[in-house]
Amino acid sequence: MLNAVREPVTAPASSADRIFRNVVYLSGSLVATSIVTTLWTLFVPRRIGPHGMGLIVMAWSAFSIFQAVGSFGMRTLLVREIAADVRRAPELLGSAMVVRLLSIAPFLAITGLYVLLGHFGGEQALVLYLATGVAACLLLSDPYLAAFQAIERMKFVAFADVLNKTLLSACGIALVVMGFGATALVALMLVAAAIVLMVSAIWSRRYFTIDWHVDPARLSALVKDSLPYWGYALFSTFYLWVGSAMLAVMVPTRVVGWYGGPTKLLGTLMFVPVILSMAWLPKLVTAFTESPQRLKQVARMPTEQMLVLSLPVSVGAALIADPLIKFLYGPEFLPSIAVFIVLTLSVVPTYFNWAAYQILVACKRQAAWTKALAFVSVVNPVLNLVLIPTFQARDGNGAIGAALSFLITETLLLGIAFMVIHPFLHRQTLTRVLKSALATAGMAGAVSLVGGGLVVKVAVGAATFLALAVLLRIATSEEIRVVRRQLRLEHARG
Numbered sequence: 001m002l003n004a005v006r007e008p009v010t011a012p013a014s015s016a017d018r019i020f021r022n023v024v025y026l027s028g029s030l031v032a033t034s035i036v037t038t039l040w041t042l043f044v045p046r047r048i049g050p051h052g053m054g055l056i057v058m059a060w061s062a063f064s065i066f067q068a069v070g071s072f073g074m075r076t077l078l079v080r081e082i083a084a085d086v087r088r089a090p091e092l093l094g095s096a097m098v099v100r101l102l103s104i105a106p107f108l109a110i111t112g113l114y115v116l117l118g119h120f121g122g123e124q125a126l127v128l129y130l131a132t133g134v135a136a137c138l139l140l141s142d143p144y145l146a147a148f149q150a151i152e153r154m155k156f157v158a159f160a161d162v163l164n165k166t167l168l169s170a171c172g173i174a175l176v177v178m179g180f181g182a183t184a185l186v187a188l189m190l191v192a193a194a195i196v197l198m199v200s201a202i203w204s205r206r207y208f209t210i211d212w213h214v215d216p217a218r219l220s221a222l223v224k225d226s227l228p229y230w231g232y233a234l235f236s237t238f239y240l241w242v243g244s245a246m247l248a249v250m251v252p253t254r255v256v257g258w259y260g261g262p263t264k265l266l267g268t269l270m271f272v273p274v275i276l277s278m279a280w281l282p283k284l285v286t287a288f289t290e291s292p293q294r295l296k297q298v299a300r301m302p303t304e305q306m307l308v309l310s311l312p313v314s315v316g317a318a319l320i321a322d323p324l325i326k327f328l329y330g331p332e333f334l335p336s337i338a339v340f341i342v343l344t345l346s347v348v349p350t351y352f353n354w355a356a357y358q359i360l361v362a363c364k365r366q367a368a369w370t371k372a373l374a375f376v377s378v379v380n381p382v383l384n385l386v387l388i389p390t391f392q393a394r395d396g397n398g399a400i401g402a403a404l405s406f407l408i409t410e411t412l413l414l415g416i417a418f419m420v421i422h423p424f425l426h427r428q429t430l431t432r433v434l435k436s437a438l439a440t441a442g443m444a445g446a447v448s449l450v451g452g453g454l455v456v457k458v459a460v461g462a463a464t465f466l467a468l469a470v471l472l473r474i475a476t477s478e479e480i481r482v483v484r485r486q487l488r489l490e491h492a493r494g
Helices: 015-071 074-084 086-118 122-150 154-177 182-204 216-250 253-269 271-290 292-319 321-329 336-344 347-362 366-395 399-424 427-449 454-472 477-493
Strands: none
Touching (some): 015 122, 015 154, 015 321, 074 086, 074 122, 074 216, 074 271, 074 347, 086 122, 086 216, 122 271, 154 182, 216 253, 216 399, 253 271, 253 336, 253 399, 271 292, 292 336, 292 347, 292 427, 321 336, 336 399, 347 366, 366 399, 427 454
């Protein structure tokens, strides 16, 4: 049974206040992890080179696919069901843990078969087995994090992310300085994932217990209910990583490394939808339980926030691609500049698609998005088959073809997403997006005119967009009131 939460006695927080507080926790973790990840990026890729980065990308793709398959899509289901009825947390978490433990042995067998059929050498085989271990730890820590999200204790989700990234960055830098290579870094991923699992289990004791009773009927029901979400996780992971997998087969390992750096940076640019979706999903679920009309009202704000912020993130990243890649990765990764510019163009459709999926989950229509992902999971490999060898033959950089394939399929998804969730959009949404476009255009002009290096361009771009955002009144009065109220509360606590 869920334990009583021992929190300081304060005035009841409004829904908007809780969301703001959770966003602050997640944003704080983002700042911290961005700093340590930047340090990793400055040291590690330069020392292991494109070939070593290719092995790292191989590990990322392996444990991402294994995690997607073994999770059965339960993360979103757990958040949804626990948010709707917190009393079910012990049985749901226990069943999820048992199902995931049962999936580990088959994954080891699949890894062995993959190594055998792929004729992988010693280093590649070891990387794959280590990645399987990482996937196992992630599968077991994920239910804890889902429960924290469902009960709106985002600080633990944030702490786990900071702990993992700090271990990977600090210890990873130390390893490469001592002369270790990519294989040691993948082993470190396994150690960090195991530590996160351990501390997540410790943190959870304050809030809930886990019912470890093995009930076949309950396990079967959980797997069955998860299948619609599993389809999404399976197709989305395949879609995201198929480019890397096909590159590994069709081009030299160094080209895979040229693709790995930009995809890692693109993942960093996903901070806005990640934070907003984690903070808003429980509220969207609750709103739908009240009425579909209530969901439409509540969904408006996160959707607008994602669209408004996607424009400056996309354009700003493209404008600083050249100095950013040179600063982070060094001269061996110059071919990554063009790859990153193409990927930044996918930010706007990706943000919108993320918002669409959260709304569909809240109103139990996630199967529609799964079908869309199944469609692009067919389209994307076909595009890769054509574009990767085309750009490899023309420029010696097939990674551009993989990036272009991703951009095209994300744009196709945007069209599908608009058709599905356009009833949730408002006239004011278009107004705010147009204002953001004007502020982004002003930001682009300022960054293009200013001299100096990366830091100067980022500072000028951020200051220009914020100034124009204030001038154009992009933020709503409700958003401003929430920020001011939270600032007063923090000041009073201080």
